Amino acid sequence: MKTLNLVQAVNDALAVALEAHDDVVLLGEDIGRFGGVFRATAGLRERFGEERVIDTPLSEAGIIGTAVGMALYGLKPVPEIQFSDFIYPGFDHIVNELAKYRYRSGGQFPCPVTIRTPVGGGIRGGHYHSQSPEAYFIHTPGLVVVCPSTPRDAKGLLLASIRSPDPVLFLEPKPIYRKAVGEVPEGDFEVPLGQARVVREGGDVTLIAWGAMVSLCEEAAARIAPSGVECTIIDPRTLWPLDIDTIADAVSATGRCIIVHEAPRTCGFGAELAALVQERCFLHLEAPIRRVTGWDTPFPYTLEHAYLPSVERVLDAVEATIAF
Amino acid sequence: MDDSPRQILDEEGRLRPGQSVPEGLDAEALRALYALMLRQRLLDDLMLTLQRQGRIGFYGPATGQEAAVFGSGRALAPEDWVLPALREGGVALMRGYPLRDYLAQCFGNALDVTHGRQMPCHYGSRAQHQPTLSSPIGTQLPHATGVAWAMKLRGAATVAIGYLGDGATSENDFHTALDMAGRFALPAIFFCQNNQWAISVPVSVQTAAPTLAAKAAAYRMPGHRVDGNDVMACYAVTREARARALRGEGPTFIEALTWRMGAHSTSDDPTRYRDEAVTEQWKARDPILRLGRFLLAEGLQDEDGLQALRESLGREIREALAEVEAAAPSVPLGTMFDDVFASRPPHLAEQAAEAARFGVPTPSH
Numbered sequence: 001m002k003t004l005n006l007v008q009a010v011n012d013a014l015a016v017a018l019e020a021h022d023d024v025v026l027l028g029e030d031i032g033r034f035g036g037v038f039r040a041t042a043g044l045r046e047r048f049g050e051e052r053v054i055d056t057p058l059s060e061a062g063i064i065g066t067a068v069g070m071a072l073y074g075l076k077p078v079p080e081i082q083f084s085d086f087i088y089p090g091f092d093h094i095v096n097e098l099a100k101y102r103y104r105s106g107g108q109f110p111c112p113v114t115i116r117t118p119v120g121g122g123i124r125g126g127h128y129h130s131q132s133p134e135a136y137f138i139h140t141p142g143l144v145v146v147c148p149s150t151p152r153d154a155k156g157l158l159l160a161s162i163r164s165p166d167p168v169l170f171l172e173p174k175p176i177y178r179k180a181v182g183e184v185p186e187g188d189f190e191v192p193l194g195q196a197r198v199v200r201e202g203g204d205v206t207l208i209a210w211g212a213m214v215s216l217c218e219e220a221a222a223r224i225a226p227s228g229v230e231c232t233i234i235d236p237r238t239l240w241p242l243d244i245d246t247i248a249d250a251v252s253a254t255g256r257c258i259i260v261h262e263a264p265r266t267c268g269f270g271a272e273l274a275a276l277v278q279e280r281c282f283l284h285l286e287a288p289i290r291r292v293t294g295w296d297t298p299f300p301y302t303l304e305h306a307y308l309p310s311v312e313r314v315l316d317a318v319e320a321t322i323a324f
Numbered sequence: 325m326d327d328s329p330r331q332i333l334d335e336e337g338r339l340r341p342g343q344s345v346p347e348g349l350d351a352e353a354l355r356a357l358y359a360l361m362l363r364q365r366l367l368d369d370l371m372l373t374l375q376r377q378g379r380i381g382f383y384g385p386a387t388g389q390e391a392a393v394f395g396s397g398r399a400l401a402p403e404d405w406v407l408p409a410l411r412e413g414g415v416a417l418m419r420g421y422p423l424r425d426y427l428a429q430c431f432g433n434a435l436d437v438t439h440g441r442q443m444p445c446h447y448g449s450r451a452q453h454q455p456t457l458s459s460p461i462g463t464q465l466p467h468a469t470g471v472a473w474a475m476k477l478r479g480a481a482t483v484a485i486g487y488l489g490d491g492a493t494s495e496n497d498f499h500t501a502l503d504m505a506g507r508f509a510l511p512a513i514f515f516c517q518n519n520q521w522a523i524s525v526p527v528s529v530q531t532a533a534p535t536l537a538a539k540a541a542a543y544r545m546p547g548h549r550v551d552g553n554d555v556m557a558c559y560a561v562t563r564e565a566r567a568r569a570l571r572g573e574g575p576t577f578i579e580a581l582t583w584r585m586g587a588h589s590t591s592d593d594p595t596r597y598r599d600e601a602v603t604e605q606w607k608a609r610d611p612i613l614r615l616g617r618f619l620l621a622e623g624l625q626d627e628d629g630l631q632a633l634r635e636s637l638g639r640e641i642r643e644a645l646a647e648v649e650a651a652a653p654s655v656p657l658g659t660m661f662d663d664v665f666a667s668r669p670p671h672l673a674e675q676a677a678e679a680a681r682f683g684v685p686t687p688s689h
Contacts, residue, residue: 025477051477057507062466062500069470069484072455073405075477077470089496097463105448105456106438107663141664165666194669241669 007177009151013158027054028080064090081117099142118174126301132263147171149214156191173211196243202230205256220314248280255286265293287324329549332556337617346560361390386411388585391611395558406454407468427648434652439659462495472512491522506543511569519584524597540577552580553611
């Protein structure tokens with residue numbers, strides 16, 4: 001074990017993957033000589049060479065489009081999109097090509113690309129450095145969508161993603177790139193895709209959160225525990241395909257469910273989670289499922305902390321759900 | 325800059341002064357090319373008929389463009405990769421894609437290895453290194469760059485060819501694909517079939533660029549113009565581009581000038597937007613007629629031979645068609661849920677079970 005922050009854990013996973021697999025190549029803007037704007041690829045070009053840690057021209061569609069071609073041929077490309085807010089020029093390649101190649105070729109051309117991209121706000125990044133676009137990709141058949149909340153999960157899930165036969169969108173919560181610090185196994189290790197993590201167990205209410213919202217929920221749960229309200233916190237880790245069983249078991253046990261995410265509320269992943277939970281837990285529910293989310297506005301700059309879920313908003317939802 | 329397209333065979337099927345049959349095309353190869361082009365013509369005519377009869381849902385023919393398709397395709401090695409646009413199903417065929425699979429894809433029936441998941445003409449075959457066509461224009465070009473990149477990283481002595489039409493040169497993907505291929509000196513060929521029409525939009529409306537080949541210069545890549553109805557010239561220029569790529573000198577852009585003799589697809593009507601008198605003029609430049617005249621004049625084939633060939637190709641197509649059309653008209657319902665992921669996750673297993681309760685309904689209209 002060693003103690004790493006989340007972005008160091010990403011770097012560690014990439015180094016392990018490059019070491020273990022000749023087919024793994026990294027490509028993106030500023031990832032080579034500079035080591036990435038968040039330092040996620042620091043030192044990797046020096047270690048593995050500029051042919052495998054590639055500084056590309058500034059073209060998100062080109063980065064993802066060429067990664068698709070590399071994967072068709074048999075490589076395991078791991079492109080980085082510098083901010084998920086800039087992923088949209090590559091959106092067509094993700095939703096129409098990457099996600100569909102296996103399907104439309106009748107299984108002849110699988111396309112295992114792992115796209116890494118930072119998500120989330122609270123870093124004074126404004127509209128174009130703060131978005132959480134997971135719902136667009138979860139809505140797309142054929143994509144695996146992953147979002148870790150701890151350094152350990154970041155390393156283990158990233159290695160599992162790179163080895164997955166399916167395309168993966170790997171969303172890295174940048175507000176906690178350095179804030180999240182923890183023990184990480186050394187060397188090669190995986191956290192299996194498709195398994196949620198029970199972060200905390202309590203009998204009164206289930207909070208579902210991912211990325212930077214997990215630690216927010218932990219803080220809320222710790223703050224309300226002295227008043228006798230105990231929270232279960234579930235981190236799906238793999239947002240899609242979802243480990244709905246772990247979530248449904250937790251909600252059935254507590255009878256109350258609150259979903260917390262940064263993205264706008266309407267058609268956010270919380271909407272799908274609420275639908276899935278009520279389908280499975282209807283007779284166990286003691287109160288309506290609540291959502292604590294970003295508002296249905298563009299992501300603001302000055303007012304970002306009024307936009308993002310806060311401990312206070314989570315606690316308010318917990319109290320309202322308990323009192324219902 | 326000399327913008328005139330390269331030509332080896334003139335419109336009468338005679339070698340241009342100073343030109344000779346390109347290296348690599350012996351008499352047998354020329355006869356084989358003729359047969360491939362003619363088979364494609366017969367196939368396209370038949371498929372258009374089938375579409376009008378409601379037996380298939382759509383078709384995009386290569387009529388008039390056979391020289392560009394088969395001339396370029398002939399220059400490739402079996403291990404090269406082909407990233408196609410709409411009209412390069414013939415490239416797969418000439419590289420061993422079974423005619424039966426080609427037809428079954430158009431019918432989308434039980435014999436279709438892609439389980440009827442896409443409209444007709446969306447061919448693809450792993451054995452022929454030809455990834456399955458997608459409809460959005462130009463997306464295959466960054467893929468071709470990526471395949472070429474992977475070849476270079478692996479040290480393979482092969483190339484990737486990305487096909488496109490004239491309209492695709494306006495797409496972002498075109499520019500990023502050429503930019504990245506040029507920047508990393510990748511073994512890629514971008515072969516543009518400039519049939520001069522993107523559905524209803526002519527090239528003159530598409531771009532202010534003086535030629536499409538001119539666009540390559542910005543990426544420090546040779547941009548060649550070639551007579552797209554001259555199979556020898558299409559072959560020669562592609563062969564040279566391939567050799568250049570294998571020498572490590574990077575990608576080449578080829579603009580093959582041709583004419584879309586029919587509609588863009590069975591879904592449009594060119595009489596509404598273009599003067600078909602020009603199409604009549606292009607009939608004199610027919611690529612099959614041109615190679616046929618050469619074969620006859622050179623004594624490589626005689627009239628009886630051409631007639632026998634036409635009959636045997638017609639027979640081959642009709643037999644394949646009969647076999648494919650006799651297959652079960654639909655695909656098993658469960659295949660709809662396969663290949664979304666490598667293995668079927670629980671939510672798709674649930675949905676497959678739900679769909680199975682209702683089976684496959686017959687459309688009421």
